[in-house]
Amino acid sequence: xxxxxxxxxxxxxxxxxxxxxxxxxxxxxxxxxxxxxxxxxxxxxxxxxxxxxxxxxxxxxxxxxxxxxxxxxxxxxxxxxxxxxxxxxxxxxxxxxxxxxxxxxxxxxxxxxxxxxxxxxxxxxxxxxxxxxxxxxxxxxxxxxxxxxxxxxxxxxxxxxxxxxxxxxxxxxxxxxxxxxxxxxxxxxxxxxxxxxxxxxxxxxxxxxxxxxxxxxxxxxxxxxxxxxxxxxxxxxxxxxxxxxxxxxxxxxxxxxxxxxxxxxxxxxxxxxxxxxxxxxxxxxxxxxxxxxxxxxxxxxxxxxxxxxxxxxxxxxxxxxxxxxxxxxxxxxxxxxxxxxxxxxxxxxxxxxxxxxxxxxxxxxxxxxxxxxxxxxxxx
Numbered sequence: 001x002x003x004x005x006x007x008x009x010x011x012x013x014x015x016x017x018x019x020x021x022x023x024x025x026x027x028x029x030x031x032x033x034x035x036x037x038x039x040x041x042x043x044x045x046x047x048x049x050x051x052x053x054x055x056x057x058x059x060x061x062x063x064x065x066x067x068x069x070x071x072x073x074x075x076x077x078x079x080x081x082x083x084x085x086x087x088x089x090x091x092x093x094x095x096x097x098x099x100x101x102x103x104x105x106x107x108x109x110x111x112x113x114x115x116x117x118x119x120x121x122x123x124x125x126x127x128x129x130x131x132x133x134x135x136x137x138x139x140x141x142x143x144x145x146x147x148x149x150x151x152x153x154x155x156x157x158x159x160x161x162x163x164x165x166x167x168x169x170x171x172x173x174x175x176x177x178x179x180x181x182x183x184x185x186x187x188x189x190x191x192x193x194x195x196x197x198x199x200x201x202x203x204x205x206x207x208x209x210x211x212x213x214x215x216x217x218x219x220x221x222x223x224x225x226x227x228x229x230x231x232x233x234x235x236x237x238x239x240x241x242x243x244x245x246x247x248x249x250x251x252x253x254x255x256x257x258x259x260x261x262x263x264x265x266x267x268x269x270x271x272x273x274x275x276x277x278x279x280x281x282x283x284x285x286x287x288x289x290x291x292x293x294x295x296x297x298x299x300x301x302x303x304x305x306x307x308x309x310x311x312x313x314x315x316x317x318x319x320x321x322x323x324x325x326x327x328x329x330x331x332x333x334x335x336x337x338x339x340x341x342x343x344x345x346x347x348x349x350x351x352x353x354x355x356x357x358x359x360x361x362x363x364x365x366x367x368x369x370x371x372x373x374x375x376x377x378x379x380x
Contacts, residue, residue, distance in 0.1 A: 003029035008048065011086065012040040012066065018107070021028060022084070023055065025111040026118065037061030041069055044076050052120055054101075056085035056092070064099055071100040078128075080121045084109070151362060184213045236274050238307050238316065239266040247279035252289050256301060260285075264307035270314055270378055275354040280303040281305075283349045284318050291322035298322070314378045318322050321370040 007027060011033040014018050019033050032047065034040040037058055052070065057064035063083060070076045080102040085092070088106040096104045102121055105114060187210045239262065246253070246260065253260060270277060285303065292301050301321065308315040356363045356376055364375040 002028050006030070007050040008032070009118070009256075010034065010040060010043060010047075010049045010052045012037065012053065012058075012063070014058045015055070018055070020086075022114070027112055029118070036157045037063070037066035037069075040066055043193050044079075047246075049124060051118060052079055053084050053118075054079045054081055056083055056087050056096070064095060067096070067099045067101060069157075075187055078125075080125050082116075082117060082121060101140055110359075148362070165272065178215050180213065184217055186208070187213060232269050235269045236272050236277055238268050238270060238277070238314075241274060241277045241306065242281045245277050245285060248282065249285050249289065253285075256289065256292050258289070258292055259300065259302040261302065262306070263304070265309055266307070268307045268309045268314055270359075272359050274376075276359070279350050280350070280355055280376075283352045287349060288320040288322055291324055292321070294321045295324050312380060314380065316374075316376040318371055318374040318376070319368065323371050325372050 005028055008030045009032070011019060011022055011026070011031050012035075013022070015032070016035070017191040019035070020105065023031050032043060032049075034043055038061055040052075040054070054063045054066060058066075063085065067081050070079065070081060077100075081100065082105060082106050083096045083101050084107060086107045093104045103117055123158060149301075175190050177266075191207070191210060242262065243379055288303050292298070295301070299323065304317075304319045306315075307315045308317070353363055356378075359378060361378040366373050366375075
């Protein structure tokens, strides 16, 4: 039979007549009764109740003892307890409240009084639960905001360090570039000069040296490009910068049959250096390509990129389904370089984090069920 109220009440009394009277008064509620303290505690372990109506005078285990057990149990301590008893002495009433009861009704009682007390304490309990939930959510929100502020503080400090280092690195890269360019030129001249000598043709050492010098020259160019403080920020359309990055990698994307989906507002712009946001897209896609190459079993390889915008922030959500990332790999993606520890350190990929933080952005990386997800937020 459907009850008027959903609340579940535990009624505890050893007297069957008292139980019948109380249950008749509380007929609109879902009432379960127990005729002993032991049975009451047993029911509490197996059920969830909104309120307990508890007699004091019972054999073996009295109501006071039952109440103390209820309040000492983490699972049941927050359930409101109302004593229903013939004991109306002041000391008995005080003892009931000291044990944690919310109310004390002496027998015989008026049905309207019992109903009102039950209604009031059920409403109070509901309000307390709601307040606890609000407080829990508020604490979680405050905790997240504090953590976010700490991250922003770290980024501000790192940003200052980057700015201080940038000028020095830029100067160093320019100073190194000149002798490296000359070495490369000398090697190219020697390569041309000795090209007809048979012994030279069979010796790969010279050509390997020339290749390494070319790599060093490219690194110097990267340093100069990425740490050149003379570049000014501008309003950069995210879709345009993404298209530029995709264009450079389109052959590899097509070769591996990787489907790239772009969603969201194509008109979103960000105040940033164009090469920096382009580099971010380029390296994320390159990292996906790298992992797709070793994921041969995938029927469908895909990259999803979405742009979101609100009054306060711009979001870039990047996901792929190259399901071969492990937790250790995720942790070292953006760690500070330690070449003695990670021989495969990727400076270009590490600069993704540097550029995001340089522009006061926040980066979160997580392993998903099918691959990896990068969440980037730039506050306006």
